[in-house]
Amino acid sequence: MRAGIGELQATLREQRSYSTPERPIPRCTSTPAPETSSLQMSPLALSVTLNDSIQVPSQHADVTLRDVGPEDHAKIHQQSYGQVGRYGCLLFRSIVTEEHYKAWSQTTNWDGAKGKRALPQNVKHFVVSALQRKFPAMGRIECRQDSRKAQARHYTTLQELYRKTKQNKDDVAQLLDLEFEGRRAFIDSDAIREQDRPAKILEAYPCLREIEHVLDELRRIIENNNSNYVKELRERWLEFKYRVTFYGVFKKAMKPPMTLSAEEQAINLLMVLPTLFPSNVALPKKMAAASEALIHVLLPTEDPDTFLNRRPLATPLLLVDENKDSFLCLGTEAISFPKRCLGDAALYILAYYYALHMTYPKCVATVLSMLQTEVLGDSIHEKDATPSFKRARADWKAFLE
Incomplete structure (x- = not known):
């Protein structure tokens, strides 16, 4: 995409x-x-x-x-x-x-x-x-002028709201709806280098540090008029997880998950997905497996800062610490969420790709494109469909039949 x-x-x-x-x-x-x-x-x-x-x-x-x-x-x-x-x-x-x-x-x-x-x-x-x-x-110039003034006013109100100790999430969501066009013009512009996007955008919009708001931003981008999009998204994700687990066992890439906890199943699935839907390209230097573009489980003695500084990508990453909450790492930014939410971590990763307008790394472009079409419900133009994506999609459809 x-x-x-x-x-x-x-x-x-x-x-x-x-x-x-x-x-x-x-x-x-x-x-x-x-x-x-x-x-x-x-x-x-x-x-x-x-x-x-x-x-x-x-x-x-x-x-x-x-x-x-x-x-x-x-x-x-x-x-x-x-x-x-x-x-x-x-x-x-x-x-x-x-x-x-x-x-x-x-x-x-x-x-x-x-x-x-x-x-x-x-x-x-x-x-x-x-x-x-x-x-x-x-063709309506007056709409352009009114829109610019309104967008500026909404952004100012949003910043004032976030200076308060507590924010009403409904108020924030309403302002994000009103200021959507101006925000996307800012985020999608070339004024920010890709590796700087997370820090700059989250500085301008601290509300996007909250998972609830970033999922709502995903809704605005893909189906702005569908107020039930996030609910439908979670339902599609549950159905996809159920099917892809059988697919992984069928491809002998996964063992039956009966003996795993819900958290272990979520981690295992994210690590296996790039194998089920491979991109067949060379990995970036310092990366041992394509799954490291999506998830990394810290070893007991491993320092997270050291790992992130050596990581060749600045794209969204799930960082799992067995003793703490999980983190979504976005370049130098880290967003924590409870381990009980690990099952939806793939949705959070995709939501930040969209919200921050980031490019899929080539090594996981196929799996992210599959999730984009099968889970997010966002189509890919035929000219953007790589041979790897076409093969992966054909194999997946053949399995479902």
């Missing part, structure tokens, strides 16, 4: 309230965006706007676009859940060839910022025009 030309989604995310092209900040500038300090790095300082008229010297030439019919648009609308940014990304993936997409994935962004080349003008024009027809509210 987190692969490909990611700038496109951040650029298009808030376009339901934009009409006149402006200089995009910070993802899509025709010149590199200025460096920002931690004091300047706040949602109030960041906005993402659309620029489909500026020709830059490093822009790709126009290309032949694939035809997209009414049935294609209907499918894209269903997969995007009516969200402008997701619709734009899926439309983009549908109109360009596989050859162009692969060639552009590492070298191209919306406007040629940071030394990359810009997308072809006819691609940008097609996507923008289609979005403006599909989402007429993009």
Whole structure:
């Protein structure tokens, strides 16, 4: 999910309230965006706007676009859940060839910022025009102005609320609903390096340290209008765990779990999942197994800080200490939760990947993509489906039959 030309989604995310092209900040500038300090790095300082008229010297030439019919648009609308940014990304993936997409994935962004080349003008024009027809509210400038003022006001109120000793969770959730668009524009922007995302984002939004709020953020991203999404998510996860346990025994990767406690079953499952749905790529240095991208059980004499400092990844990790609560480690940040909740740890990991807009490590991309489609209910564009994912999905479907 987190692969490909990611700038496109951040650029298009808030376009339901934009009409006149402006200089995009910070993802899509025709010149590199200025460096920002931690004091300047706040949602109030960041906005993402659309620029489909500026020709830059490093822009790709126009290309032949694939035809997209009414049935294609209907499918894209269903997969995007009516969200402008997701619709734009899926439309983009549908109109360009596989050859162009692969060639552009590492070298191209919306406007040629940071030394990359810009997308072809006819691609940008097609996507923008289609979005403006599909989402007429993009043409209302007054909505853009009101939205910016409202987003800033909601963010300020949220910060004031978190200065109190105790917060009303319902009040926080309501403010997070109201400030969603501005927050996602900030988080999805290129202004924050991936390894710095956890610290910077959690500093701006301390409420995302709470599991309840980060699961609700996952709901907003995937199915914003479904108030029962988290409940349905937990039900899908229970069903998936039941089936995948039999799958693991069938593949001889797991022993029957009857003699294990609930905590031991949860740990064992997370350690085995990358084996059941392998990515078949080389592991990062200093990693002995792919499962170390998801979970690590501390030895009695092992120092957690030493382990984390040597870890080659900054992505979400479940760190288990037999004598203490479990921790979700996000770079230099650690979020504790009771061991009784270990059974849902995979959901917490996925929720933070989405909430912090982080990229799946290649060594566990297949298993995370399987969980994304089978548990989160979030589809993957066919062009993002790697051969390893396709094989793993085919084997899984064959087992279920």
